[in-house]
Amino acid sequence: EVQLVESGGGLVQPGGSLRLSCAASGFTFSAYSMNWVRQAPGRGLEWVSYISSSSSSIYYADSVKGRFTISRDNAKNSLYLQFNSLRDEDTAVYYCARDQGGYSPRNFDYWGQGTLVTVSS
Amino acid sequence: DIQMTQSPSSVSASVGDRVTITCRASQGISSWLAWYQQKPGKAPKLLIYAASSLQSGVPSRFSGSGSGTDFTLTISSLQPEDFATYYCQQANSFPVTFGGGTKVEIK
Numbered sequence: 320e321v322q323l324v325e326s327g328g329g330l331v332q333p334g335g336s337l338r339l340s341c342a343a344s345g346f347t348f349s350a351y352s353m354n355w356v357r358q359a360p361g362r363g364l365e366w367v368s369y370i371s372s373s374s375s376s377i378y379y380a381d382s383v384k385g386r387f388t389i390s391r392d393n394a395k396n397s398l399y400l401q402f403n404s405l406r407d408e409d410t411a412v413y414y415c416a417r418d419q420g421g422y423s424p425r426n427f428d429y430w431g432q433g434t435l436v437t438v439s440s
Numbered sequence: 441d442i443q444m445t446q447s448p449s450s451v452s453a454s455v456g457d458r459v460t461i462t463c464r465a466s467q468g469i470s471s472w473l474a475w476y477q478q479k480p481g482k483a484p485k486l487l488i489y490a491a492s493s494l495q496s497g498v499p500s501r502f503s504g505s506g507s508g509t510d511f512t513l514t515i516s517s518l519q520p521e522d523f524a525t526y527y528c529q530q531a532n533s534f535p536v537t538f539g540g541g542t543k544v545e546i547k
Contacts, residue, residue, distance in 0.1 A: 354536075356484075363527065363539075363540050363541045364476075364478075364484065364527055364541075365538065366529075366535060366536040366537065366538065369534065369536075378534040379535075380535050381441075381535070414483055422490075423489045423490055423493070423531070424531065425472070425531035425532075425533075425534070425536055426474045426486060426489040426490075426531050427474075427486060427529075428489075430483035430484055430485075431483065432482075432483060433483055
C-alpha cells in the first residue's frame with residue numbers, strides 16, 4: 320500500500336524557517352517524481368514545487384521561488400521542503416504528492432494526509 | 441502561467457442527479473487535464489487524468505471530456521459519498537495550476 324506521511328509542521332514566526340519531511344513507503348520511491356501542494360485555510364489548492372526522481376529537475380511556484388527548497392533522499396525514501404523567510408500568506412496545509420509519471424506526468428495519484436504550517440507572530 | 445477557471449463555484453443537487461462541472465484553460469492544453477475530489481479535512485483524490493481517463497478504483501459514474509481549452513467532469517448519478525469539492529488541474533506545463541474548485545452540496 321502506498322503511503323505518504325508528512326511531518327514537521329507547526330507554528331513559526333514571520334521571517335522564520337522550518338523544514339517539512341514526507342516519508343514514503345509501499346512503492347519504489349526512487350522511481351517517481353514528487354511534489355508539494357499547499358492549501359491555505361478555506362482556500363483552494365496551490366502547487367508549490369516539483370522534484371524529479373533523480374533530483375535533476377526542480378521547479379517552484381513563483382510565490383515561493385528563492386525562499387523554499389525542495390530536496391529528496393532516495394536512500395531514506397524521504398522528500399523535504401525547506402522554508403526560509405516565511406510570510407503570513409504561507410500559512411497552509413502542505414501535502415506531499417506523488418507524480419503519476421509515465422504517460423501522465425504532472426498528475427498527482429497519491430497524497431499524504433497533510434501537515435499544517437502556521438506563520439504568525 | 442495557465443489560468444484555470446471552473447464553473448459553477450457551487451452546485452446544489454440531489455442524490456441521483458446528473459451533475460456537470462466545467463473547466464476552462466486560458467490557453468490550449470491538449471488533453472493535459474486532471475480532476476480531483478476533496479472532502480473536508482482530507483487530501484485530494486485523483487479521479488480523472490488525461491481529460492478522460494478514469495483513475496483505477498474510481499466509480500464509472502465519473503467521466504471527463506474535452507480538449508484544448510474546454511473540459512467537463514460529469515457525475516452521471518450523484519451518490520451520497522460524492523458531496524465534496526472538485527478541482528481541475530492543468531498538467532500541460534509548469535507551473536501546474538488548479539481551478540478554484542466547485543463545491544457539490546446537498547439540495
